[in-house]
Amino acid sequence: MTTTVDRPTADPGSAPRRRRRLSDRAATTTGRGRVGARLATLVVACLAIFAFGQSSTPAIKYAVILSVVYAIAVLGNNAVLGLLGEMNLSSGVSMALGAYAFCYFANDGMGVVAAAVAAVALSTALAAIVAIPTTRLQGIFTALATFALAYAIPTLAIYMKEYTGGDEGTPAPFDFEIFGQLVSGSTTGMLVAALVVFAVLAAASLLMLNAAPGRAALMVGESELAGVTNGFNPRVIKVLVWTWAGFAGAVAGVLYALTVGFIGPTGFGFMLGVWILVGGVVAGARSAWGALLGGLFVGLVPVELQSYVPAEGTSIVFGVILLLALLAGGNGLAQWIERIGLLIKERTFGRKKVDA
Amino acid sequence: MELLQTSLILGVVVGIVYSLSGAGLVVIFRTSGYISFTQGDIAAVGLFVGLAAYNSGAGYVWTALLVIAVSTLVGGLVGALITVPLEKHGHLPAALSTIATALIISGLLNLTVGGDPRSFPEVSRSEALSILGVQMSWSDVAGVLVSASVFIGLGVFFSRSRMGVAMRAVNDNKLAGELLGVPDRRLKLVSWTVAGALSGLLGLFVAPILSLSTVSVNTLLVFGFCAIVIGGFDSIFGALVAGTAIGVMTNLTSTYLDPNLVPTVLWASMLLVLLVRPNGLFGRRKLVRV
Amino acid sequence: MSKKLVGLTVALTTLSTALAGCGGGGDSASGAGGDEIVIGAFSPLSGPAVSASSGIYATKAALDKVNDAGGIDGHKIKFIIKDDQFDPAKTPGVTRELVETDRVSMLCGPQGSVPFGAVKDYLAARKIPTIVNAGAPTLAGEYSYLVSSPFDGVGAMLAQFAVEDLDIDKVAIAYSDDALGTSARDGAVRILEADGLEPLGEIKYDITATDFSSQAIQLKATGADFVSIPAAQANVAGLVINAAEKIGYKPIWGLSYAAQNKTLVDVTKGAIDGRAYFATPYITEESETGAEYAATLAEYAPDVEVNSGATIAGYTIGELCVDVLTKAVEAADGEVPTSAQIQETLSSYTADNDYIQGIDWSDEPDGAAAAQILQLKDGKYVESKPFAPLP
Numbered sequence A: 001m002t003t004t005v006d007r008p009t010a011d012p013g014s015a016p017r018r019r020r021r022l023s024d025r026a027a028t029t030t031g032r033g034r035v036g037a038r039l040a041t042l043v044v045a046c047l048a049i050f051a052f053g054q055s056s057t058p059a060i061k062y063a064v065i066l067s068v069v070y071a072i073a074v075l076g077n078n079a080v081l082g083l084l085g086e087m088n089l090s091s092g093v094s095m096a097l098g099a100y101a102f103c104y105f106a107n108d109g110m111g112v113v114a115a116a117v118a119a120v121a122l123s124t125a126l127a128a129i130v131a132i133p134t135t136r137l138q139g140i141f142t143a144l145a146t147f148a149l150a151y152a153i154p155t156l157a158i159y160m161k162e163y164t165g166g167d168e169g170t171p172a173p174f175d176f177e178i179f180g181q182l183v184s185g186s187t188t189g190m191l192v193a194a195l196v197v198f199a200v201l202a203a204a205s206l207l208m209l210n211a212a213p214g215r216a217a218l219m220v221g222e223s224e225l226a227g228v229t230n231g232f233n234p235r236v237i238k239v240l241v242w243t244w245a246g247f248a249g250a251v252a253g254v255l256y257a258l259t260v261g262f263i264g265p266t267g268f269g270f271m272l273g274v275w276i277l278v279g280g281v282v283a284g285a286r287s288a289w290g291a292l293l294g295g296l297f298v299g300l301v302p303v304e305l306q307s308y309v310p311a312e313g314t315s316i317v318f319g320v321i322l323l324l325a326l327l328a329g330g331n332g333l334a335q336w337i338e339r340i341g342l343l344i345k346e347r348t349f350g351r352k353k354v355d356a
Numbered sequence B: 001m002e003l004l005q006t007s008l009i010l011g012v013v014v015g016i017v018y019s020l021s022g023a024g025l026v027v028i029f030r031t032s033g034y035i036s037f038t039q040g041d042i043a044a045v046g047l048f049v050g051l052a053a054y055n056s057g058a059g060y061v062w063t064a065l066l067v068i069a070v071s072t073l074v075g076g077l078v079g080a081l082i083t084v085p086l087e088k089h090g091h092l093p094a095a096l097s098t099i100a101t102a103l104i105i106s107g108l109l110n111l112t113v114g115g116d117p118r119s120f121p122e123v124s125r126s127e128a129l130s131i132l133g134v135q136m137s138w139s140d141v142a143g144v145l146v147s148a149s150v151f152i153g154l155g156v157f158f159s160r161s162r163m164g165v166a167m168r169a170v171n172d173n174k175l176a177g178e179l180l181g182v183p184d185r186r187l188k189l190v191s192w193t194v195a196g197a198l199s200g201l202l203g204l205f206v207a208p209i210l211s212l213s214t215v216s217v218n219t220l221l222v223f224g225f226c227a228i229v230i231g232g233f234d235s236i237f238g239a240l241v242a243g244t245a246i247g248v249m250t251n252l253t254s255t256y257l258d259p260n261l262v263p264t265v266l267w268a269s270m271l272l273v274l275l276v277r278p279n280g281l282f283g284r285r286k287l288v289r290v
Numbered sequence C: 001m002s003k004k005l006v007g008l009t010v011a012l013t014t015l016s017t018a019l020a021g022c023g024g025g026g027d028s029a030s031g032a033g034g035d036e037i038v039i040g041a042f043s044p045l046s047g048p049a050v051s052a053s054s055g056i057y058a059t060k061a062a063l064d065k066v067n068d069a070g071g072i073d074g075h076k077i078k079f080i081i082k083d084d085q086f087d088p089a090k091t092p093g094v095t096r097e098l099v100e101t102d103r104v105s106m107l108c109g110p111q112g113s114v115p116f117g118a119v120k121d122y123l124a125a126r127k128i129p130t131i132v133n134a135g136a137p138t139l140a141g142e143y144s145y146l147v148s149s150p151f152d153g154v155g156a157m158l159a160q161f162a163v164e165d166l167d168i169d170k171v172a173i174a175y176s177d178d179a180l181g182t183s184a185r186d187g188a189v190r191i192l193e194a195d196g197l198e199p200l201g202e203i204k205y206d207i208t209a210t211d212f213s214s215q216a217i218q219l220k221a222t223g224a225d226f227v228s229i230p231a232a233q234a235n236v237a238g239l240v241i242n243a244a245e246k247i248g249y250k251p252i253w254g255l256s257y258a259a260q261n262k263t264l265v266d267v268t269k270g271a272i273d274g275r276a277y278f279a280t281p282y283i284t285e286e287s288e289t290g291a292e293y294a295a296t297l298a299e300y301a302p303d304v305e306v307n308s309g310a311t312i313a314g315y316t317i318g319e320l321c322v323d324v325l326t327k328a329v330e331a332a333d334g335e336v337p338t339s340a341q342i343q344e345t346l347s348s349y350t351a352d353n354d355y356i357q358g359i360d361w362s363d364e365p366d367g368a369a370a371a372q373i374l375q376l377k378d379g380k381y382v383e384s385k386p387f388a389p390l391p
Helices: A002-006 A014-030 A035-054 A058-083 A091-107 A112-134 A139-159 A188-209 A212-222 A224-229 A234-260 A270-283 A290-299 A301-305 A311-327 A333-355 B002-032 B039-055 B060-089 B091-112 B138-160 B162-172 B174-179 B184-210 B218-231 B236-257 B259-276 C003-028 C050-068 C091-101 C113-125 C151-165 C179-194 C213-222 C234-246 C262-267 C288-300 C309-331 C339-347
Strands: B127-131 B134-137 C037-043 C077-083 C106-111 C130-133 C144-146 C171-176 C201-205 C226-228 C252-256 C276-280 C370-377 C380-389
Touching (some): A035 A058, A035 A188, A035 A290, A058 A212, A058 A234, A058 A270, A058 A301, A058 C091, A112 A234, A139 B091, A188 A234, A188 A290, A270 A311, A270 A333, A290 A301, A290 A333, A301 C091, A311 B091, A311 C077, B002 B039, B002 B060, B002 B134, B002 B184, B002 B218, B039 B184, B060 B091, B184 B218, B184 C234, B218 B236, B218 B259, B259 C201, C050 C077, C050 C106, C050 C130, C050 C288, C091 C106, C106 C113, C106 C339, C113 C130, C130 C309, C151 C179, C151 C226, C151 C276, C151 C380, C171 C179, C234 C252, C234 C262, C309 C339
Parallel strands (some): C106 C130, C226 C252
Antiparallel strands (some): B127 B134, C276 C370, C370 C380
């Protein structure tokens, strides 16, 4: 009502504009639409991370690389969280699968690329198999079943020490090169490789979200009944979403192994899955580029925080950040940034048009 | 044979503790529909305060009462100030806020009391009775008796008292609780407070066995989760039976398979039960969302 | 491109430059600038393994004492401790920070087999030598030197002690399925077989378990009079012992410095007093040198438990670092030694002193080849068998 007083409504351009604004808002909350702009944002975000990594000390650069790796797992988990609304605490399990399988194949004499492909294929297949019973669960049961699985991984790794190296872990290939660039630890090659893989997967998830698969998954997530009446089989859709998350986790696992150069069971405790979930919540579960923010939250913030807060108390800061993110509505930082972007646009772009 | 027999008896003793850790989770779940990841940390606060009192001369009974009082208070505060208000954004944010609370409390404990495990007083270690070669101390006896009365008490509370019935109803339908004359919000706060008390109580039995550190009660959480999932979320009795079954099963797995397979077997049996009986062995209602 | 996008780009670039500024700010100060000798370590200062960090505070106490006495030939030691939470994914990050930003010339007492395993190759590639505070024999290398005795020898020594000194031939072994557990088990089996015996049982446990009644029942079923469980930390050993005693099984327990602390006594409520033996390459508070150690700890790390094996190990490593650095400063003609000079000192270093015996890194970078056996008696750790070479 006040708007009609403030603004002369005779302007013929105002109705479409308002509709446009509405669709902008919808786009920020669902993460759908505006594909071109989103892809561009994604590329810009990746470039910014690259520039940041390159201009940092090797230690920070390593943390940035690890963050991008975590971002890939966050991206996968976000599909489960953002589309299906389920709480998955087992992203660390997919990472462990990918990492262990990769190291096993590579140490067994396979080439690095072949080992990576085989590891991701095997882990994705396993993720699909585990997804079949898991997707029969809902809500709280999903959270608890994935929590119990994540809890089992470190001891299971010790049990399977023939393949995993037990508590002493197993080395990962550290002399892998692409185009003459060493892909390992804190090298530029590693940073680029991680970012390129992230960008490809993020773009793929963005495109899928805006096509039939995304629509189907969103619908099933919001209401299974709606999915069924629209001709989708909710179980199949769910298994596919979980398999995608497992795939992304496995890819992250392979890159994790290359980055760290070594994997051991204590690296895959149940907290890893919690962090990946939390990263998604803090950054925004429906934003592709936001997964990068989630990754930074998991990978970079703990290292950097030590310079300002006593190490013993860093978890307090994490808890407070998570609480603030939840208090803000649980939509995540990425959405807020997009909203601020919109606001700036409305204020500057929008006004000018009215004045003219 | 003796191996099996002793495995069974000891499995029951430890399983009752698992059930108790499940009970607190059930109480919150019943009114709110999500689980709390922070019960172990709430217990830890109570236990450290209690230990300080004990070390400065308080007797065991006062220490125990103080532990329960502090846990009750902290549980109520976490529910009232953080988690229940966040329910307006949905169950998922509320459940996640319990992870945030857990991080904050454990950080505060790390800064103040540090990470070293300490011994915690117990009722009495002297032998009370012996069952087939297993010595039951007075602490064990107290644990079994207290757990039993808690389970009976909760059972009566949920089925007989107006508030208990309202608590069961409120998760299904917000209006139901109000129709019974108890406001929704108050029910939730009561459940958080009761759950806080239960975690303090659990801590009193866990800390003397595992020694007290910032994580000692948390290590039992996964068994509590399994107990309520297998037993059925709305069944206190189910938690008791399932907890005991888990105690026996982990013992048998450790003896006859491999100790490193225990968590995996736990996960697999949880999944199996959920597939065969999605509401748990003793659950009745259908449950949705986190 | 929409305006929104431009805005975002600007925001992100500003953010990243700002962050980059933060990150880059630290590397102006390097070790070469002053008179300080910069060394570092990582340790779980937070997270679930935080209780393992007492060793690093003792290491720091040994170094602080030297600093207060004027340093090494006038050079103060700057000791930088980073938190890796015992997470092998975090260890490489903090280690790179130590090596590349803080420019440490060596690592002194970083903790944990798995975390150190994650950076061993990196440190070797950077030619940064390390005195490691961990027991797994696979960690020894060209640039990594171990102090704690190999667990194969510890297990062997306990078995030998049981058979020869206590005259017990019914021995059982409890072990975790990891590097330390299995090597301790193998050492014990080796000695028993040499004496024509064999263990009555080899019972496996999981260190993360909360209930050890299954192990207790199996141990009791062996009927052994001596149970060797040297790789167990105090909390795990305590849980195994309590579970066993609960079903009326009260053997003599063979442990190591890993379990030698107040936690074990507290958790078992003193039940094993007189019945527990600890193999250790380290001294005790009661010994002559121990008095000096206890005094230093009381002054520089008053919150840390004095009579704990892990604390004494950390302190001993601090003393070793001081000794090595002193020799390296000498070799550098009184200047701050480089990593290469420290490595050269280490590679020919031997120690047979008040704190540790049987270190000969000129031969192999392995831990101490001699140990003593302590008995828990009236809440104190008293010598039961003096220092001797590990069998």
